[in-house]
Amino acid sequence: MSNPKIGLLPLYVALYDETSPKRRVWLEGFYQQICMELRFRGIDVVEADTCRIKPEFEKAVADFEAADVDAIVTLHLAYSPSLESSDVLKNTRLPIIVLDTTPHYEFDYTISSDKVGANHGIHGVQDMCNLLIRNGKDFQIFAGHWDNSTVLDDVASAAKGAKMAKSMKNAKVGHLGGPFAGMGDFAIPADELEKTIGMQVKPFVDGELPSVTEEEMEAEYKADCERFVMNSVTYAQYKGSCRTALGIRKWIEKYGLTAFTMNFMGVDGSTQFDHMPFAEACKAMGRGIGYAGEGDCLTAAFVGSLLSVYDETTFAEMFCPNWRDDTIYLSHMGEYNVKCAGSKPDCRISNFPYGKNAGKPVNMMTVFKPGKAVYVALNPIGGGKYRLILTDVEVLEAPYETSFRNDVSGWMKVCKPLTEFLPEFSRLGGIHHGAMVYGGDISALASFGKIMGWEVSVIK
Secondary structure, three states: OOOOEEEEEEEOOHHHHHHOHHHHHHHHHHHHHHHHHHHHOOOEEEOOOOEOOHHHHHHHHHHHHHOOOOEEEEEEOOOOOHHHOHHHHHHOOOOEEEEEOOOOOOOOOOOOHHHHHHOOHHHHHHHHHHHHHHOOOOEEEEEOOOOOOOHHHHHHHHHHHHHHHHHHHOOEEEEEOOOOOOOOOOOOOHHHHHHHOOOEEEEOOOOOOOOOOHHHHHHHHHHHHHHOEOOOOOHHHHHHHHHHHHHHHHHHHHOOOOEEEEOHHHOEOOOOOOOOOHHHHHHHHHOOOEEEEOOOHHHHHHHHHHHOOOOOEEEEOEEEEEOOOOEEEEEEOOOOOHHHEOOOOEEEEOOOOOOEOOOOOEEEEEEEOOEEEEEEEEEEEEOOEEEEEEEEEEEOOOOOOOOOOOOEEEEEEOOOOHHHHHHHHHHOOOOOOEEEEEOOOHHHHHHHHHHHOOEEEEOO
16 A cells, blocks of 8 residues: 655746746645655655646656656636646646635735735636536635635545545456356456456456465464464365465456456365365455456455555455344355454364365354445446445444454444345345444545546435
């Protein structure tokens, strides 16, 4: 995980360099103040020289693209004629975030009239935004005084959204075990995912998993004995799962994958994919690699994108309602982000009755840790469109020593009675796969969806 990176574009007008040359010096100091404030909020800022005329805008935006920033944030230091910047902003692939602010907080009849020149950038914003709309260029805009409002926090949240969007558009998902027969809510052909989102799918082909040495498996076993509760799992029991797991890890690295998904029904003792690598899914999410079960390429890419900003994100599914307490039981067969474990993961050799002639896999059991989170689901809604559902939840504390100790489990408290929440979720098209984002910011997640062109629905 790394910080979001933005290019901060300072807009100005050449006329003022002729009529009031000292003003620009002072306003460039204000630009540096904004750079510092954004960096304080965990945003990497690529700076640009003050832009007044088209060639200066062209150079600044080209430099931002070369620096691979996640978004351009515009800052009007004064009025700036929009036709100087409109073509270059229209043509860049980068998202636009408009920061509408001024140096001074108060501007009433008591202020000196010579402050007008430093505080009239808002009508430059209006000029530019009108051209962005007419040119078909989407943007987000946030307004307020930089030191007396949440505007810079809002911009920082939008920058996080831009980083997740870039990750999603560039996702490369490994697909092991084929699709789960009959499971339709996330079933989208790979070519449609590439057309509508930009992500790519790499199917697993038997024989292409890299080889794994005995020394590598022994080292992984030793590391797991230090990190997790191994109970009585011996190396002899462990190594079958480990060979598959490390092979998948190398396969991910070889093809530069950002996420992967596994259909447990595709585990076959006659192929390299002969053990269901539950533990590797847990570890991979801990390393920032996206994951989803049952061949769900869409959610796997989505989880990977969330992990690019929020490292305590885990694949999750709503399983059972607790109508009495308005909570929902969360579970899956054995896949979660180890950073979201509420107890030290408990490694066991499990029976696996699903795959044909499959070996017994290593499972790492735990409960989800308690805390505030956002439950998110990315949902196809037809016609190449998607809807992002967001809702604040609280994951409740639960002891590992329960009747569920042989499962990955947890309970989340939702924002309203289940009799209202569950129908709303399904009316919005919510699929049965999702993710839990500990410490997630709904504003940043909504910005992610808006940049992607998805519909965004918040259940509250």
